[in-house]
Amino acid sequence: MTKNKSGGKLSLQTKRKLQPYLYIAPVLILLLIMFGYPLIKSIVMSFQDYKLSRLDKVSWNNFQNYISMFTDKSFLLLLKNSLVYVVVAVIGQFLLGLGLALGLNGKFRGRGIYQSIVFLPWAFSAFVVGLLFRWSFNGEYGVVNDVLLKLGIIHEKISWLGTPGLSLAVVIMAMIWIGIPFFGINILAALQSVPEDIYEAADMDGCGTFRKFFTLTLPYIKPTIIMTILLRTIWIFNSFDLVVIVTEGGPANYSQTLPSYMYTQAFSSYDFGLAGAFGVLLMVILTLYALIFLKITQYDKAGDF
């Protein structure tokens, strides 16, 4: 700085230039250390024979973790379950959240109270919600079977959590239930940001309700929808608490997903190398997904994220 001839002025400029970094430095440094270190460490571990019980014997093991991961006989099942879980849950949350936001967009009596009730699941812990679903779908004492029997939809009790396919469906339903408010609130806020006057112009041109929705509303709230879907997909794909709580992956891994399997492996055998390999795989899948998704939706051109 002293090199410069008009020293005083530049030092003010430098100060100006440094100012933004002072504001974001605490957050960025903390995150870089606390996410950066574990991330690098786990990538390294994924190439090692790293067992918590034998920390003195850590050694490189020639991709053995990756080999055991891909040759695991349930690997394809886990991959399939993960995809079904994330796709159905995200689409379900999005459509139901959109419906809720559209229903809420407008004035009606009691809206404040109504809104605070329907958004409640946002505040709920996945753990308690998981238990509640596990209890409601209990094969013997569960309320769901009782209601379906009384309505005549089924004729004998269904073992929801003990049947391949159905157990994953229960996990997905719990996930959708807990995630509707996140979509609902975000989309509602976006809907309320749409300026009224564009609708007035459309009314004068005689546009129908559906046309207005698809040509005016949807493009306006599209950035919100894209960001929400992206974040939610990432969170759901990585989440495993509901699986662990509702079904413990059962029966026989039929509702096990990649992250829940990774969790179970990591803390039953304490084989952190193998867990690291699963983690790296999840990161690779999500990075590819994010890149492709942002490309297809052309968000990279429109936004600054």
Place this chain on the structure above:
Amino acid sequence: MNRSTKKKVVGVIRFFVLAFYLLLVVLPIYWMIVTSFKTNAEIVNAQVITYWPKTFTLDNYKGLFSVMNYGTYLKNSLIVTLSTSLVVTVLSIYGGYGLARFKFRGKGVAMVFFLVTQMIPSILVIIPLYVVFSQMHLIDTYTSLFIFYTVTNLPFCAITMRSFFERIPYALEEAAFVDGCSRGQTLWKVVLPVMFPGIVAVFVFAFIGAWNELIAGTIFLNTQKMWTIPIGLKSLVGKYNVDWGSMMAGGCLALLPTALMFIFVQKYIVEGMTAGAVKG
């Protein structure tokens, strides 16, 4: 169809849509509350499932406090959660403000980095931290959870705070600069009072995130007297047998603080996200 019939039809459709969502949310909660007031004999009776407690009992709730130290768990949860959400909120204010109000080199990279933090599976963070925390003798301390919860909740909270800042007109700050306020003064005295809904919202996001977390808790805390509420409840889940009455009672108590908080602040959340509305 003329205008007024069309309006009526839309009104009726909206009524059914709203009723559907209300039932969707209320029925599971109802079932949890009802179960928590039933006797064990009534709960596990496959012949008759009752939709209102035949014998109303508080035993499930009493049991939580006498048998399983619910009071201790509550205290632990409060300590960890409040410290986490306070620190996250303050850090988010500075980080969010910096990201919203300045253009600087590396901003794009910083934003991508925030997105990447969301992709890292939590287990990948927990395992290395577990090893480090053991070496630093932080296992079984509030500090371990405080650190983990602060770090995991920070990215989303900071980004959300940024978008709240972006919705506040810059002219407000410029006026303060003209009056000779520094940036720091302007932030605290002019911007933050207007930002109140956003700050409350971020505080609640962090609170909910920390209050509800289970997995890291079970890994970082071993001794029972350090457990938080979710870990305490988890200990009630047996391999083949669950005491559903206590479980549902514990669930109700665990959800109560965050639910109450959320009821009061949800309008701020929507407001904070909507007001001014520059971009999605």
